[in-house]
Amino acid sequence: MSRELPLWEVFVRAKNGLSHRHVGSVHAADARMAIEGARDVYTRRSEAVSLWVVPSSAITASDPGEAASLFEPAEDKVYRHPTFYVVPDSIKHI
Amino acid sequence: MTDPLHSARVASVMALGDDSLILGQRLGEWCGHAPTVELDLSIANLGLDLIGQAQLFLDHAGDLEGNGRDGDALAFHRDVYDFRNCLMVEQPNGDFGQTIVRQLLFSTWQRLLFEAMARLDDDRLAEIAAKAVKEVAYHERLASDWVIRLGDGTDESRRRVTEGLDWNWRFVGELFLVDAAEQPVIDAVLAVDRSALRPAWDATIDRVLDEARLDRPDAGRGVTGGRVGRHSEHLGHILSEMQFLQRAYPGASW
Numbered sequence: 001m002s003r004e005l006p007l008w009e010v011f012v013r014a015k016n017g018l019s020h021r022h023v024g025s026v027h028a029a030d031a032r033m034a035i036e037g038a039r040d041v042y043t044r045r046s047e048a049v050s051l052w053v054v055p056s057s058a059i060t061a062s063d064p065g066e067a068a069s070l071f072e073p074a075e076d077k078v079y080r081h082p083t084f085y086v087v088p089d090s091i092k093h094i
Numbered sequence: 095m096t097d098p099l100h101s102a103r104v105a106s107v108m109a110l111g112d113d114s115l116i117l118g119q120r121l122g123e124w125c126g127h128a129p130t131v132e133l134d135l136s137i138a139n140l141g142l143d144l145i146g147q148a149q150l151f152l153d154h155a156g157d158l159e160g161n162g163r164d165g166d167a168l169a170f171h172r173d174v175y176d177f178r179n180c181l182m183v184e185q186p187n188g189d190f191g192q193t194i195v196r197q198l199l200f201s202t203w204q205r206l207l208f209e210a211m212a213r214l215d216d217d218r219l220a221e222i223a224a225k226a227v228k229e230v231a232y233h234e235r236l237a238s239d240w241v242i243r244l245g246d247g248t249d250e251s252r253r254r255v256t257e258g259l260d261w262n263w264r265f266v267g268e269l270f271l272v273d274a275a276e277q278p279v280i281d282a283v284l285a286v287d288r289s290a291l292r293p294a295w296d297a298t299i300d301r302v303l304d305e306a307r308l309d310r311p312d313a314g315r316g317v318t319g320g321r322v323g324r325h326s327e328h329l330g331h332i333l334s335e336m337q338f339l340q341r342a343y344p345g346a347s348w
Binding site: 039 | 130135136235
């Protein structure tokens with residue numbers, strides 16, 4: 001058996017209204033210890049109003065070997081960016 | 095001016111600052127040595143919280159004293175006999191089990207003390223306590239979680255945390271001790287009657303020990319003296335390290 005505790009991924013929400021963002025990981029025996037570890041490692045400079053921890057084993061990653069078929073087809077489809085519209089001057093915050 | 099009530103009041107605030115200062119310094123020794131990087135940061139955070147409290151308490155004590163000493167002067171230019179901290183905080187860290195048990199016993203006491211300080215007729219103390227009680231509530235949570243984990247863990251973790259509990263228990267009585275000099279300060283609602291905190295402390299600690307499947311040690315004979323400047327040999331060693339710079343280069347600043 002490994003002496004290393006299981007790995008947890010840490011997500012921090014910097015303020016209300018924003019999404020949680022992945023910031024790193026901690027080792028912990030259970031969710032409560034993971035929250036405490038994440039609090040002490042990632043929020044000590046008041047970076048957070050909320051924390052999520054997720055067992056790293058629960059995350060399914062895309063296969064790097066399939067990157068070509070998964071992501072490259074999007075590269076030559078610039079028309080999917082809404083950059084061809086003329087935004088009227090009176091419309092702010094876009 | 096040697097008003098006994100006033101000097102007892104200064105000593106009482108100084109004791110609050112010295113408790114936080116010395117334990118903060120002690121916990122700093124774990125930096126780079128804790129069992130995991132997460133705990134390394136957790137313990138350093140606790141230590142820094144305590145040193146922040148110490149600064150506020152000692153600045154207040156210095157202002158009350160009125161001799162022009164601020165928190166830094168009190169921290170770095172006093173010798174062993176002038177420190178008013180309890181004996182528990184100056185004890186060596188031992189292993190992580192011993193350190194975390196001390197944190198449970200001390201932080202639970204400090205949380206109850208700071209909650210009670212909200213009712214004092216000293217606005218500045220009440221404000222410091224209101225800020226610090228949030229920090230200390232987390233210290234207590236972290237320490238109880240670990241004591242429960244280790245007590246109800248492996249044979250080795252259980253043995254270590256039991257030894258830590260036995261070692262630290264002799265210093266518990268002093269936390270609740272009030273001497274005759276401080277009684278008028280308490281009567282004037284300028285200090286908390288710590289002896290009244292014991293039942294709530296016992297109830298909280300018993301709950302944690304129960305969940306950790308640990309036995310409460312026998313009361314035994316406690317050790318006291320810190321509040322009147324009678325310290326163990328360990329305090330001198332802490333001070334020689336903490337005060338090194340000011341002893342070697344008096345008045346140095348950056």
